[in-house]
Amino acid sequence: xxxxxxxxxxxxxxxxxxxxxxxxxxxxxxxxxxxxxxxxxxxxxxxxxxxxxxxxxxxxxxxxxxxxxxxxxxxxxxxxxxxxxxxxxxxxxxxxxxxxxxxxxxxxxxxxxxxxxxxxxxxxxxxxxxxxxxxxxxxxxxxxxxxxxxxxxxxxxxxxxxxxxxxxxxxxxxxxxxxxxxxxxxxxxxxxxxxxxxxxxxxxxxxxxxxxxxxxxxxxxxxxxxxxxxxxxxxxxxxxxxx
Numbered sequence: 001x002x003x004x005x006x007x008x009x010x011x012x013x014x015x016x017x018x019x020x021x022x023x024x025x026x027x028x029x030x031x032x033x034x035x036x037x038x039x040x041x042x043x044x045x046x047x048x049x050x051x052x053x054x055x056x057x058x059x060x061x062x063x064x065x066x067x068x069x070x071x072x073x074x075x076x077x078x079x080x081x082x083x084x085x086x087x088x089x090x091x092x093x094x095x096x097x098x099x100x101x102x103x104x105x106x107x108x109x110x111x112x113x114x115x116x117x118x119x120x121x122x123x124x125x126x127x128x129x130x131x132x133x134x135x136x137x138x139x140x141x142x143x144x145x146x147x148x149x150x151x152x153x154x155x156x157x158x159x160x161x162x163x164x165x166x167x168x169x170x171x172x173x174x175x176x177x178x179x180x181x182x183x184x185x186x187x188x189x190x191x192x193x194x195x196x197x198x199x200x201x202x203x204x205x206x207x208x209x210x211x212x213x214x215x216x217x218x219x220x221x222x223x224x225x226x227x228x229x230x231x232x233x234x235x236x237x238x239x240x241x242x243x
Contacts, residue, residue: 040157040230041066043223044126045073047155047234052076054123057147059083059112059140060130064092064105070126071101080122082110112140120149128157132202141215145237154217156233158208159199160224205231 044066050056054077058067061081070079083089089107096105110116112127112134125144134140144154203211208231209219217235224231 036226038065038069040225040232041069041128042073043225043232044128044155044157045069047221047223047232048124048126048153050074050077050124054078055121056080057082057115057117057122057125057144059115059125059127059144060133061092061107062088062128062130064089064095064107066126066128067092067105067107068095068099068101071104072099077104079105081105081107082112082115083107084109084111113143115143115147117147119146121147122152123149124153124155126155126157129159131156132158132198138211138215141212141217145216148237150237150239152236154233154235154237156212156235158202158231158233160202160205160229160231161200162227162229205233209233 048054048056048070050070050073052074054074056067056070056077056079058064058070058079058081061067061083062085064081067079067081070077081089081092083092086109089109092107096102096107108116112130113136125148127144131137131140148154202208205222205224209222212219212233212235216238218238219233219235221234222231223234
């Protein structure tokens with residue numbers, strides 16, 4: 001079963017900001033997350049419950065970390081990664097080639113709010129640290145629902161404002177002060193100040209869960225990790241919404 005091919009599409013405006021940090025994005029992620037980001041991605045892949053032959057869409061694929069992990073953990077799956085940033089995709093394609101996975105991973109430029117794929121094209125979809133940056137989140141979620149086959153899994157991994165409490169206070173200190181400082185220091189840019197601001201503006205897990213439900217998903221699980229600073233949302237298109 002082949003991976004669906006992209007058709008003509010528009011690109012949203014968030015790509016330019018990430019173009020500036022593409023060359024150090026992976027290093028920054030490892031340092032800023034204290035090395036935990038790959039573990040979060042593994043939980044995301046596990047939540048998809050993949051099988052050989054599955055067609056998987058990775059939205060906001062960036063440098064293809066999650067797409068590569070999917071292909072390696074389920075050798076029978078084919079992955080299509082989509083991202084608005086051309087430079088992030090350049091980094092991702094180089095990594096895919098080095099891994100020898102060009103035959104199973106395709107990367108293309110595009111907009112989460114206007115997915116260039118036919119209805120029910122994918123058996124699973126995921127999005128790691130991307131939904132926070134989409135201007136119209138409900139539209140992106142409706143597009144994900146549209147391209148997923150009935151019974152497919154959706155896994156969204158996203159940062160969140162940590163909850164109150166001692167451990168939450170430590171996590172907030174890390175997000176509010178250490179992340180922007182370290183990001184600016186290592187990247188030579190101010191884009192990581194945006195990270196702190198966008199996390200603060202993202203809705204609480206209960207509100208985003210409600211948005212998923214309103215956009216046609218049955219939410220199967222919300223898994224908080226790292227003292228609530230990261231949440232994994234797992235869902236499937238509701239039967240009546242999958243037509």
